[in-house]
Amino acid sequence: MEVFNTLTGRKEPFLPREAGRVSIYVCGPTTYNYIHLGNARALVVFDTIRRYFLYRGYRVTYVQNFTDVDDKIINRAREEGVEPAALAAKYVDEYFVDADALNVRRADVHPKVSEHIPEIIQLIQVLIDRGLAYTANGDVYFAVRKFPEYGKLSKRSLDDLRAGARVEVGEHKRDPLDFALWKAAKPGEPWWDSPWGPGRPGWHIECSAMALKYLGEAFDIHGGGADLIFPHHENEIAQSEGASRRPFARYWIHNGFVTIRQEKMSKSLGNVSLVRELTRIYPPPALRLFLLSNHYRSPLDFTPEAMEAGVRALERLKTSVVLLREVLDNARVQDNPADGAALSARLEELRNRFEAAMDDDFNTALAQAVLFDLVGEVNSYLHHVDRPDRATVQRALDLFATFNRVLGIFPERDGQMVVETGVSADDFAHRLLDLLIAVRQEARRRKDFTTADRIRDGLRALGIVLEDTPQGVRWKRTGAGNTIGKSS
RNA sequence: GGCGGCGUAGCCAAGUGGCUAAGGCGACGGUCUGCAAAACCGUUAUUCGGCGGUUCAAUUCCGCCCGCCGCCUCCA
Structure with missing residues (x-):
């Protein structure tokens, strides 16, 4: 398997820390709103990567956090006149509604910042003891210049960065690039006791603390959206490696952006698409199909036209599964291995091509193409052969289910693909x-x-x-x- | 300004130093059908933004140019 590592800027052979096991940490959402398409892409991409490791027989430990203590949450809660903790809890629940719709599996651990304050405080203390962090007016900052490798992930030098840096009013940094590990509580804000006075964690420290807690040092894969490379992941490296003096994550994987009609999705442009709204319009499996329709590192442009194409493509997949099941149910099938031999051989080729595609830095676009080739082979076989061979038809359906288990397009119930969604019990x-x-x-x-x-x-x-x-x-x-x- | 990415058929998109440049959507013709739908068969890029260079050979490597985009500030 080859994986593109942001740290080295190259595709590298994937060698896990421990044979047969993979540890993955993915930055999850800040829970102050419903998730949007960009969040969904990251979720689906890393869920698919996880699924592929499972398919390959690895034991996977998958951790995805919720950032439930944050400025954005506090601001939003203030606007709505609710408690920040209540607001965050609500959107954690809502997250699962959308993630479930997209057939994203639960992580093994979904740690929350609010439940890891002691770990965070402890990590900050280590950084202070090591001389990498300093206190100022109840804040604690990480001293970027004390970490010589700062910038190695985003490939920036401190000098480059310094030009664009700025200091917010009320901050007490020694260097504009220093970032907060701990923020002194302002009136009306949530706070926890700490050796530096009441306050709350800064934005980046929670991921370091939770990743180290659940996965240990030098775990395998750290993932997230490309916009997290700087400063979030750069800072995570500085904190974690500064504290442990060991490599933090071995492979850094970042997914590209979703754009809406060629424009970046952003609140200021007013073009943020929430998953909750999209799943009302489109079948969720079509959404997932769309999110995996190009390479995870490339930008993905969302348009209604592209989604319509996805919906049609999904219909083609469904029809093929329905056809296979119908044939297995009716009297057409018989034991006729001679007629199935050619297709059986093709099925093996398809499996190999699928694995080759996913082995090559999780090329889901190619993997999807293989799935559609399977559909073509199957439909053609069923069309041309009078008495399809039962075992071959079953093998084709099994292969479809195998591909689906990796790509996660159709949910499964009792090991069966659920091709009809929202089945009416009426x-x-x-x-x-x-x-x-x-x-x-x-x-x-x-x-x-x-x-x-x-x-x-x-x-x-x-x-x-x-x-x-x-x-x-x-x-x-x-x-x-x-x-x-x-x-x- | 610094760093990075992209430009492949009507649209989306994979890919490769030389073998028929995947797949999806769409379109067109045909089979099937009462008509459809679905499915099947076939057609739909002599060509990979432009100009040069390296090479026996480049869409693929290099340079320049044009166009588009991202990061450098909160963001998946």
Whole structure:
């Protein structure tokens, strides 16, 4: 496996700290709002990376924090007139709603800043003892010039940085580039006791403390969005390596940005897309498909057109799974290995190509292409072969599920891909639909196509598409809540 | 100004020093169908922003130019 390491600027062979095990820390959201598409990309990218390590047989320890103590939270809470802790807790819950929709697995640990204050204080104390940090008016700052390797991740020199640096009013830094480890409490702000007086952690220290706590020194992979390279991850390195005098993370992986119609998503441009809103418009699996449709380090441009293409592409994937399952269920399949041999051989090639794609710095765009090649092979086989071989069809479906387990497009229930999302439990509606379909079939038999088409067009207007197949009528719902059913 | 990235068909996008430049969406023609839908078969880049250079050979390496973008301040 090869992984692009921001630290070296190169693709490198992946060699874990400990054979067969991978430790991963990913910077999670600051919980002051619903997550947006950019957060979602990071989540989905690293979830997919994690899934691929699992596929490869590694034991993975995956940690993703919540920054639940932060200026943004305090400001937002003040605007809404609620307690910062309550606001943060709410958006942690809301995070899981969106992450679940995107089929992002829970991390092994989801540590919160608010629950790791003692660890943070301890780490700051070590930095002070080592002479890397100093106190000033109840604040504690990290002295950047005391850490000679500062800038090694973002490839910047202190001189370059100094030109653009600025000091906020009320700060007491010795050097403009120094950053806060601990901020003295201002009136009305949450605070904790510390050796330096009441206050709260600075922005970067929590990740160092929590990563070291759960993964130890020199863990394998630290990930996040490219915008975190500087200053957040640079500062994490300075704090962690300054304290431990050992390498912090071995590989740094950063995903590219999501842009909206070529513009950076930002609050000032007013073009922030929240996952909560998007999942109301698009099926979440289409969103995930879209987020993995190009290489994780490249920018990804969101447009309604691109999403529509994703929705159509998702339909193609669904149809193929439905077709495979139908064939396995009906009398067409038999034990006919001779006819399946060619496809079986192709399946092995596809598996190899999939692995090669993911081995090459998690090339999900290529991996998706392999998935679509699988669809093509399968559909063509089912189209051309009268008596498909049961074992081969099953193997094809298994391979689809295997790819899906890595890419996470369709959720799984009891080990089965759930191709219909938002299945309606409304049995009554289903029976009504079956009745309408039966009536239409009778009309068709009488060659009363006016009636038949009226029913089909009417259902289409309600978001239900009918497909007449030799095996009976298949129906599916279009739109975000997508259901596929069969009525014969 | 410093650092970094990108420019491949109508759109999205992978990729390679020489072998047919993946895949998706769209479009067009055909098969199937009462008509559709889905699926299948076929067509859709003699060419990879422009100009030079290196090379037997470059879209792929180098230089310059043009265009676009990101980071350097909170941000996934």
